[in-house]
Amino acid sequence: MNVSRFGKKMAVQSGIGQLMDDLGAARLQAQEVLMLGGGNPAHIPDVDQCLRRSMTTLLADGNRFEHAVGSYDPPEGSAEFIEAVAHLLRNRFGWGIERRNIALTSGSQLAFFILFNLFAGDYEDGTKKRILFPLIPEYIGYCDVGLTCDFFTAQRPKIEFIDEHTFKYHIDFDRLAIGADIGAICVSRPTNPTGNVLTNAELKRLSDLALSKGIPLIVDNAYGMPFPNIVFTEAEPRWNENTILCMSLSKLGLPGVRTGIVIARPQVIEMIARVNAVMSLAPGGVGPALLTDLVRSGRIIDLAHDVVQPFYRRKMQEAVRQIHDCLTGIDYRIHQPEGAFFVWLWFPNLPITSQQLYERLKQRHVLVVPGQYFFPGLTEPWSHTNECLRVNYAQDHQVVFAGIQIIADEVKRAYACG
Ligand SMILES: Cc1ncc(COP(=O)(O)O)c(C=O)c1O
Numbered sequence: 001m002n003v004s005r006f007g008k009k010m011a012v013q014s015g016i017g018q019l020m021d022d023l024g025a026a027r028l029q030a031q032e033v034l035m036l037g038g039g040n041p042a043h044i045p046d047v048d049q050c051l052r053r054s055m056t057t058l059l060a061d062g063n064r065f066e067h068a069v070g071s072y073d074p075p076e077g078s079a080e081f082i083e084a085v086a087h088l089l090r091n092r093f094g095w096g097i098e099r100r101n102i103a104l105t106s107g108s109q110l111a112f113f114i115l116f117n118l119f120a121g122d123y124e125d126g127t128k129k130r131i132l133f134p135l136i137p138e139y140i141g142y143c144d145v146g147l148t149c150d151f152f153t154a155q156r157p158k159i160e161f162i163d164e165h166t167f168k169y170h171i172d173f174d175r176l177a178i179g180a181d182i183g184a185i186c187v188s189r190p191t192n193p194t195g196n197v198l199t200n201a202e203l204k205r206l207s208d209l210a211l212s213k214g215i216p217l218i219v220d221n222a223y224g225m226p227f228p229n230i231v232f233t234e235a236e237p238r239w240n241e242n243t244i245l246c247m248s249l250s251k252l253g254l255p256g257v258r259t260g261i262v263i264a265r266p267q268v269i270e271m272i273a274r275v276n277a278v279m280s281l282a283p284g285g286v287g288p289a290l291l292t293d294l295v296r297s298g299r300i301i302d303l304a305h306d307v308v309q310p311f312y313r314r315k316m317q318e319a320v321r322q323i324h325d326c327l328t329g330i331d332y333r334i335h336q337p338e339g340a341f342f343v344w345l346w347f348p349n350l351p352i353t354s355q356q357l358y359e360r361l362k363q364r365h366v367l368v369v370p371g372q373y374f375f376p377g378l379t380e381p382w383s384h385t386n387e388c389l390r391v392n393y394a395q396d397h398q399v400v401f402a403g404i405q406i407i408a409d410e411v412k413r414a415y416a417c418g
Helices: 005-010 015-028 045-060 062-070 079-093 108-119 200-213 266-280 286-297 299-327 354-363 397-417
Strands: 102-105 128-133 152-154 158-163 166-170 182-188 217-220 243-248 260-263 333-335 342-346 388-392
Touching: 045 062, 045 286, 045 299, 062 286, 079 102, 079 260, 079 286, 079 299, 102 108, 102 266, 108 128, 108 182, 108 217, 108 243, 108 260, 108 266, 182 200, 200 217, 260 266, 286 299, 299 342, 299 397, 354 388, 354 397, 388 397
Parallel strands: 128 152, 128 182, 166 333, 182 217, 217 243
Antiparallel strands: 102 260, 158 166, 243 260, 333 342, 342 388
């Protein structure tokens, strides 16, 4: 079928599209598939219970339930939820945040689509700007959201070798060039796929650089503080008028309600609300209605800190232990897991590509994500991009363990026979 440039750009198969298709197909398959692929959070019993209680309370309150499902919110989203979030952030971090600093979107993925296309692409003066990822690997979901071509730019990270099997990427500030063609800088913190958490000093340096260039710093806080707080290091969140902080309810355990939260200067918030109106009239009201009381009382911070964070920390430690046990004897490296719920594995000089490894694992009913999708904007060739895998460890222990055993088996076979 003949379709427009928009159709060719957005409706062809993308990395994220392939991933979501594989996940969907796996769910339908009779044979059990070990799902270490997508970004699904775990079902944490205490969180599930808390959400169920919130839903019961909401259902019992005729006015609030009927409003949540029976009325459109304004295009920036539920006023009472936004007020509660503003209050929480003011209290918790002392940020000068008011209602006019917050807009909701139908999932934070949509926020990135809007923000990236606001700051990159063709400008009226004939110039063209890009989004800069100062640290890659970076989130697969960014790769295809640009409406024009040549939309991203990125540079190779510095690699710190922490011990024989552990490494960490750092921003190479000495090589970080921010020219007139950069419209905004973006980092995910914690980073999907690596679990890296930029230090407070690195974040401040990026923030100062962005400010000095007169461009915004977009920080993707989908796994960060104060919720869901899947952070295992000492890291403080940062916000100022030049920062656009994107949060989400998904990784707390609510990907189904599609609620993203953008915190930015009022000018940006107004633009988000206008795009919301065009694209979807208004963000959904059920997620905000479900969580308003938890946010208003501050209990969401305790839930994240006391339940969610220890849950994922334990799972991370188990997964890392299993990887070390299963991969002994071969050359492998794990990115230091500092947050989110992925381990990023690097197999130096792997004789097959990570895509081939992905295919072989899929044959054995293990779904992971091959590394090459996580380098948006990198134009120079780098063999490293074909030597890595992202493994989600949020699923049940038995599933993660069985998956890691099969990964180890296939990687050993690849090193032995190619
Ligand atoms: C780093 C990161 N940002 C954003 C998103 C989008 O999440 P959602 O649209 O569910 O809020 C994800 C989802 O996996 C993610 O991992």
